[in-house]
Amino acid sequence: MRCPSCQKEDTKVVDSRSTGEGFVIRRRRECPHCGFRFTTYERLELTLPYVIKKDGRREPFSREKLISGIRKACHKRPVSQEEIENFVSQLERELFESGEKEIPSSYLGERVMEKLREWDEVAYVRFASVYREFQDVNEFVEQVAQLLRGRRRGNRSRK
Known part of the structure; x- marks a missing residue:
């Protein structure tokens, strides 16, 4: 995964968690070059x-x-x-x-x-x-x- 800050390709995964009832994996990543941290999501297609x-x-x-x-x-x-x-x-x-x-x-x-x-x-x-x-406003008022x-x-x- 490319670092969004410095564009280097070798970021590392710091933490992974399952979310969305197991259909999504949230990964916390860090760039060893610049130290920038970011989150990615892996989702079942x-x-x-x-x-x-x-x-x-x-x-x-x-x-x-x-x-x-x-x-x-x-x-x-x-x-x-x-x-x-x-x-x-x-x-x-x-x-x-x-x-x-x-x-x-x-x-x-x-x-x-x-x-x-x-x-x-x-x-x-x-x-x-x-x-x-x-x-018009009347439709809005009726909805309220x-x-x-x-x-x-x-x-x-x-x-």
Whole structure:
């Protein structure tokens, strides 16, 4: 592995740990030339279905693209990177195990919104406003009102 700091090729592994329920190995590396430390991840490569976009285009499933969208929604919210990574890993496994060759992007969007709603309502509304392409403030307000109604019902059922 090449050192990102000095570009020398002979870095050494200092520590290895299994993460993501055993499907990912996190390696801590150090460059013997400049002493720079960095982390790499080794991930099992799964054959995942193509994603059918709203306009009918098909593109390969992109873990990075999904994580990026979730991160943006969770910016400055109390959701850890580990939670996001674990959720996406779980979703990838489900997609792999389904054996489907193609999956609609709407399925992924709904799954992300379900998880964000569980984690943090602000992150959920942020994601929903982009995913559902809110055209005006009224759509945004209606989404927040639905959250509040759901919260009130949830409080009544706990009593």
